[in-house]
Amino acid sequence: MDHGQWNCGKIFNTVRRRQPVNEQAAPGRVGDVRRRNLSLVLDSIARTGDSKPSRAQLAAGTGLTKAAVSSLVADLVESGLVAEVGLYRDGERGRPGQGLELSSRRGVVGMEINVDYLAVGLVDLGGKLRFSAAVESPNRDMRPAEVMDSLRELAGQAEAVAAAEDVTVLGGGLAVPGLVDERQNLVLSAPNLHWNHELLTPGNLLHGAPLGVRLSNEANSAALGELWYGAGRPDFLYVSGEVGVGAGVIINSDLYRGPGGSAGELGHIVVHPEGPSCSCGGAGCLETFAGQEAIFSSAGIAPGSLATRTDDLLAALAANEPRATRAVQDAGRYLGVALASSARLLDLEAVVLGGHFAVLAQWLRPALEASLERHAPGLLAPENLVVSSLEHSGTLLGAAGQVIRSVIESPFEFLLASKLA
Amino acid sequence: MDHGQWNCGKIFNTVRRRQPVNEQAAPGRVGDVRRRNLSLVLDSIARTGDSKPSRAQLAAGTGLTKAAVSSLVADLVESGLVAEVGLYRDGERGRPGQGLELSSRRGVVGMEINVDYLAVGLVDLGGKLRFSAAVESPNRDMRPAEVMDSLRELAGQAEAVAAAEDVTVLGGGLAVPGLVDERQNLVLSAPNLHWNHELLTPGNLLHGAPLGVRLSNEANSAALGELWYGAGRPDFLYVSGEVGVGAGVIINSDLYRGPGGSAGELGHIVVHPEGPSCSCGGAGCLETFAGQEAIFSSAGIAPGSLATRTDDLLAALAANEPRATRAVQDAGRYLGVALASSARLLDLEAVVLGGHFAVLAQWLRPALEASLERHAPGLLAPENLVVSSLEHSGTLLGAAGQVIRSVIESPFEFLLASKLA
Numbered sequence: 001m002d003h004g005q006w007n008c009g010k011i012f013n014t015v016r017r018r019q020p021v022n023e024q025a026a027p028g029r030v031g032d033v034r035r036r037n038l039s040l041v042l043d044s045i046a047r048t049g050d051s052k053p054s055r056a057q058l059a060a061g062t063g064l065t066k067a068a069v070s071s072l073v074a075d076l077v078e079s080g081l082v083a084e085v086g087l088y089r090d091g092e093r094g095r096p097g098q099g100l101e102l103s104s105r106r107g108v109v110g111m112e113i114n115v116d117y118l119a120v121g122l123v124d125l126g127g128k129l130r131f132s133a134a135v136e137s138p139n140r141d142m143r144p145a146e147v148m149d150s151l152r153e154l155a156g157q158a159e160a161v162a163a164a165e166d167v168t169v170l171g172g173g174l175a176v177p178g179l180v181d182e183r184q185n186l187v188l189s190a191p192n193l194h195w196n197h198e199l200l201t202p203g204n205l206l207h208g209a210p211l212g213v214r215l216s217n218e219a220n221s222a223a224l225g226e227l228w229y230g231a232g233r234p235d236f237l238y239v240s241g242e243v244g245v246g247a248g249v250i251i252n253s254d255l256y257r258g259p260g261g262s263a264g265e266l267g268h269i270v271v272h273p274e275g276p277s278c279s280c281g282g283a284g285c286l287e288t289f290a291g292q293e294a295i296f297s298s299a300g301i302a303p304g305s306l307a308t309r310t311d312d313l314l315a316a317l318a319a320n321e322p323r324a325t326r327a328v329q330d331a332g333r334y335l336g337v338a339l340a341s342s343a344r345l346l347d348l349e350a351v352v353l354g355g356h357f358a359v360l361a362q363w364l365r366p367a368l369e370a371s372l373e374r375h376a377p378g379l380l381a382p383e384n385l386v387v388s389s390l391e392h393s394g395t396l397l398g399a400a401g402q403v404i405r406s407v408i409e410s411p412f413e414f415l416l417a418s419k420l421a
Numbered sequence: 422m423d424h425g426q427w428n429c430g431k432i433f434n435t436v437r438r439r440q441p442v443n444e445q446a447a448p449g450r451v452g453d454v455r456r457r458n459l460s461l462v463l464d465s466i467a468r469t470g471d472s473k474p475s476r477a478q479l480a481a482g483t484g485l486t487k488a489a490v491s492s493l494v495a496d497l498v499e500s501g502l503v504a505e506v507g508l509y510r511d512g513e514r515g516r517p518g519q520g521l522e523l524s525s526r527r528g529v530v531g532m533e534i535n536v537d538y539l540a541v542g543l544v545d546l547g548g549k550l551r552f553s554a555a556v557e558s559p560n561r562d563m564r565p566a567e568v569m570d571s572l573r574e575l576a577g578q579a580e581a582v583a584a585a586e587d588v589t590v591l592g593g594g595l596a597v598p599g600l601v602d603e604r605q606n607l608v609l610s611a612p613n614l615h616w617n618h619e620l621l622t623p624g625n626l627l628h629g630a631p632l633g634v635r636l637s638n639e640a641n642s643a644a645l646g647e648l649w650y651g652a653g654r655p656d657f658l659y660v661s662g663e664v665g666v667g668a669g670v671i672i673n674s675d676l677y678r679g680p681g682g683s684a685g686e687l688g689h690i691v692v693h694p695e696g697p698s699c700s701c702g703g704a705g706c707l708e709t710f711a712g713q714e715a716i717f718s719s720a721g722i723a724p725g726s727l728a729t730r731t732d733d734l735l736a737a738l739a740a741n742e743p744r745a746t747r748a749v750q751d752a753g754r755y756l757g758v759a760l761a762s763s764a765r766l767l768d769l770e771a772v773v774l775g776g777h778f779a780v781l782a783q784w785l786r787p788a789l790e791a792s793l794e795r796h797a798p799g800l801l802a803p804e805n806l807v808v809s810s811l812e813h814s815g816t817l818l819g820a821a822g823q824v825i826r827s828v829i830e831s832p833f834e835f836l837l838a839s840k841l842a
Contacts, residue, residue, distance in 0.1 A: 235680040264766065270796045271694060281799070341762050345763055347679020347681050348679075349681065375691045376701075376703055
């Protein structure tokens with residue numbers, strides 16, 4: 001699976017732009033000034049993406065002097081974050097210049113624990129997904145420590161690819177299907193994994209990555225992956241269809257997390273007031289009609305591995321088997337109810353469908369569109385209802401991308417850790 | 422109705438803080454510098470609220486020189502926006518200083534058009550609601566021009582009070598129950614008024630107010646009124662119960678409007694997938710169960726004026742009349758479904774109930790709380806489910822407050838208009 005280059009312009013548009021600071025104006029706080037200007041220069045290199053600016057272009061673009069830019073770029077190149085490429089002339093005059101870009105020799109490992117699989121990927125700073133792998137794993141029947149052991153083994157494959165391709169792994173991002181406290185490496189609640197206040201040690205998943213491993217929510221990471229790399233726009237809702245149903249809310253090109261960090265619980269929007277009980281303790285939630293288990297069960301698909309059950313469901317749908325067809329139509333109809341309600345509340349302009357909603361889109365979509373038209377006519381045009389093309393790699397790209405973004409925002413701290421600042 | 426002083430600290434916490442600018446550092450752009458510093462000083466006066474800072478305190482707080490502060494304050498006092506009050510000593514040393522506050526001799530008229538009433542209020546810059554009045558008016562059976570004529574007449578009462586109390590009216594805010602384009606004075610859609618792309622001339626409602634009249638959405642204004650003056654917190658949902666049901670979404674002490682400006686359509690969240698048709702063209706919307714008309718109708722209250730029907734409903738509830746009791750319980754139950762869904766999506770921490778939900782709270786609340794506990798157990802604690810104490814004045818305070826806030830943010834433009842800058 002190779003998704004080519006990221007759309008670099010997108011990921012870095014979400015980093016707050018900074019104003020240049022004149023070092024002489026604030027002689028007592030040179031550290032602060034350098035901190036801001038390093039970020040300004042790195043941000044400018046990242047934003048320009050494919051155009052690979054020269055030092056002179058960076059000076060013109062940032063308002064810093066050429067001497068200042070050269071000194072800052074020297075540190076960034078020495079740290080390995082930035083690479084010099086090509087040789088070209090700035091117009092007719094002047095010496096040949098070298099273009100600058102985020103280095104493809106530095107990378108981040110994206111990782112995902114979901115209910116019935118594990119996945120890893122290697123993403124370089126240039127935005128290329130260089131490697132990805134996924135394995136089925138009955139994670140809800142395993143102890144968290146066992147799950148983490150399996151994931152470390154899989155992550156070792158990504159580290160081996162990195163070593164073979166001479167990419168230094170700076171850190172990792174780990175996405176889980178639950179509410180997390182990333183500062184404390186704590187999974188507060190992941191009902192479908194049966195995890196509750198589970199303290200993890202994600203740093204152990206990689207061998208000596210200086211930035212460690214950052215925990216995140218699966219749907220939020222997939223939404224950010226979609227924003228930076230996929231079908232995302234400045235404002236949209238990413239719908240994650242797994243055993244659980246979740247969503248990432250992107251507002252103004254950034255993730256809306258909510259005051260307590262748990263926004264986007266689309267799976268627990270009430271779609272029928274007399275509906276069945278849900279794993280969350282509530283009743284009538286979308287997940288009870290449109291989660292993976294709910295669909296398999298009401299389609300009459302026999303127990304088995306995720307891949308087998310998915311194949312069985314797709315075969316039954318292809319054969320127009322009535323029970324399977326109705327199960328997926330019901331899921332589409334109730335997804336429409338939840339999206340109608342979400343669109344009313346958030347003023348949604350677009351929705352990206354991921355996970356099993358992407359896999360089942362062909363059969364699900366007519367019922368989903370009819371339901372949206374019935375409950376929120378005219379609000380979400382069919383062309384703004386997009387199927388993700390990233391498959392499971394959206395989550396890996398988003399989990400890794402959050403680590404890359406934090407380096408772009410705070411390169412000084414990275415250089416300090418690398419003893420270069 | 423007198424709600425005393427605003428909580429000034431709250432309204433002005435939502436104004437972006439500005440950094441002082443040294444005029445000498447940017448001699449070519451003195452206008453810009455003065456613009457920023459005027460706003461900085463006015464903002465500081467507004468934020469400190471009751472403590473009425475002296476010029477010396479403002480200089481210390483803003484980082485500007487005392488001479489600069491004196492010059493800026495002189496303009497603000499001359500414009501009438503700021504008043505000098507009292508005499509006190511700064512500690513033991515120094516000369517007696519004069520405190521500064523937003524002037525109570527300048528005011529804004531808040532106005533509301535709803536389906537079956539009109540309301541106006543006079544709010545001074547100090548935040549006091551000096552006068553308010555409301556009249557029943559069958560607005561959906563009248564042409565918009567007739568409605569505006571009636572409102573102008575009512576606004577005349579506020580202007581007369583202002584004249585009698587020597588308050589200069591700077592401008593007005595007009596709230597309507599629909600989606601508006603405030604820059605074009607256009608009501609895009611107000612289904613319960615039967616207004617569709619209705620171009621208004623709100624400036625005609627007042628006689629010679631220099632800032633004109635600003636159009637806004639009713640639920641959004643009420644939410645801002647609640648944020649600045651009532652039970653609001655940094656993050657909450659204000660629920661407006663009128664003929665229509667709406668909401669204002671407050672995130673991080675500011676209104677979330679959504680990409681198209683129509684966020685918060687709580688009344689059209691789907692609470693039953695097989696529910697009845699709605700005025701919005703959808704089906705199963707909250708408004709069809711919990712809007713004013715829906716409750717009157719299912720409670721069997723005979724047609725009549727709003728006041729009469731409300732009295733009849735309250736009497737029936739007080740007498741434990743089963744049909745009325747069930748109608749209000751149903752409304753509470755479905756409001757619980759919509760709030761459960763909203764809480765899941767937005768990660769809501771608190772809800773403020775306004776309009777008829779506040780009037781009916783005693784009878785509605787048990788069913789509402791039970792519904793929340795059934796569909797989103799533990800998510801919204803009963804103590805975070807607050808009944809508004811502002812009654813209809815919340816909308817007036819919010820509509821006027823938006824105009825006051827724009828003056829605080831841009832005093833230079835106000836001074837220019839007053840030929841003082």
